[in-house]
Amino acid sequence: MNRNLLYCFILLIASCNTVEKGSPSVFFAGEIVNPTSKYVVLQKGEEVIDSALLDTNNRFSFSFDSIPMGLYHFKHAPEYQYVYLEPGDSLMVRLNTVDFDESLVFSGKGEDVNNFLLDVFLGNEKEEQIVRKNYNALESEDFKQKINTLREKRINALNTLNDEGGLSTNAYTIAEASINYAYYNYNERYPFEHRKHAKDKKIAKLSDDFYDYRKNISFNNKQLNYLRPYYDFMRSHFGNLSYMTCSHKCIIKNQKVKNNFHFNKHKLNLIDSLVVEKELKDNLFRNVAFDYLLKSNDIEKNNEAFIEEFHRLSGSNRHIKEIDDLYLGIKNIQPNNKIPNIIVNNISGDKISLQEIAKNKKVVFYFWSETDKRHYSNIFKRIEHLKTSKPNYTYIGINFKTSLDSWKTILNTNQLEAKNQYTTDDFEELTKSLIVYPLNKCIITKDATIVNAFASIYGKI
Structure with missing residues (x-):
């Protein structure tokens, strides 16, 4: 959108949503270039106030008869930023998700404090x-x-x-x-x-x-x-x-x-x-x-x-x-407990439990996601080193937050052994049961029994 078109859009929105001086109503709208989600969500603290679906031109709008003044957040997954709103505001925002914070500009009534x-x-x-x-x-x-x-x-x-x-x-x-x-x-x-x-x-x-x-x-x-x-x-x-x-x-x-x-x-x-x-x-x-x-x-x-x-x-x-x-x-997941019986998927789409994977051998479970390429690239290099220095372990990768096609592509690109790679559809269950934090952690087991659930993949195995 060139600058003249942007001004016309702002004037059009403003004319359709005029907020009278002293009015308790609030209008907040905008345009998102290169959207990464279908929605914009407005929150105050942890409470969701409202959500707006992007239209065919990637524009959204919120309109309230009244709203408490104060600091809010608007989220366009996975990014979010502050917006300060008070009665009488008629605020516009434009941003590009490629450079979310740096491209963001507020205009209209309420722009001064928000741009500051x-x-x-x-x-x-x-x-x-x-x-x-x-x-x-x-x-x-x-x-x-x-x-x-x-x-x-x-x-x-x-x-x-x-x-x-x-x-x-x-x-x-x-x-x-x-x-x-x-x-x-x-x-x-x-x-x-x-x-x-x-x-x-x-x-x-x-x-x-x-x-x-x-x-x-x-x-x-x-x-x-x-x-x-x-x-x-x-x-x-x-x-x-x-x-x-x-x-x-x-x-x-x-x-x-x-x-x-x-x-x-x-x-x-x-x-x-x-x-x-x-x-x-x-x-x-x-x-x-x-x-x-x-x-x-x-x-x-x-x-x-x-x-x-x-x-x-x-x-x-x-x-x-x-x-x-x-x-x-x-x-x-304290030592001497069995590893939680989480179900994961293999490369063929078959479901198998961690206890089944880990039985009758010494295993190091590690974790990765496509959301952090630098992390998984370093992890894969570390695993190759450990295979040589600690060959008595089987190294099992557990993937999460990655589409099936992307997962398979990453496995092929990095020439990983597909038989030792698994993925999960339930990230919440995985993190709750195995406490996947920090991402460099690994879980060491012997015959499906936990030896150390809080080891570091870069530490002593």
């Missing part, structure tokens, strides 16, 4: 690389001054926009928070990132006012719950607090936590004591549970104690079933 939020989002991605270098290069006071200078530059740009466009109080608050919490997060991460490059590998001594911004943070602002810089800050903040206040029982040895159970239990209690807004608290609790259960690979006794503490503090958590399912899945 998008600029902050894109700026944060670029700035992250610069800040990462400063973690290493700068001492704490110089780093703090650098971050403050960057933050003030963006705040000044926001104030200029506000003076020119007159943002609503709520829109200004969201935009300001998107700036502040990104820079607050850099400060929270600084001691640990700096330690990685320090010669003595110790946490740097910080001035008494290094965290002076903490007196301005809010634990009870529902509008910010799904603002990415705010949530990322909260994760870093509670990790920081837990480390700094838990040095005895957590057994911090060589500046690193050794008792992950106590550390994460302590983090749950800190979140419970400080966070007021329930949805934020639920989400942070979920993050801690996933982080502990998936990454620590702790003993079963500690996992059970952690879940008991989780239920005690957050028994009404909106994610409780998801956490319980994860815990049960981990419990079921």
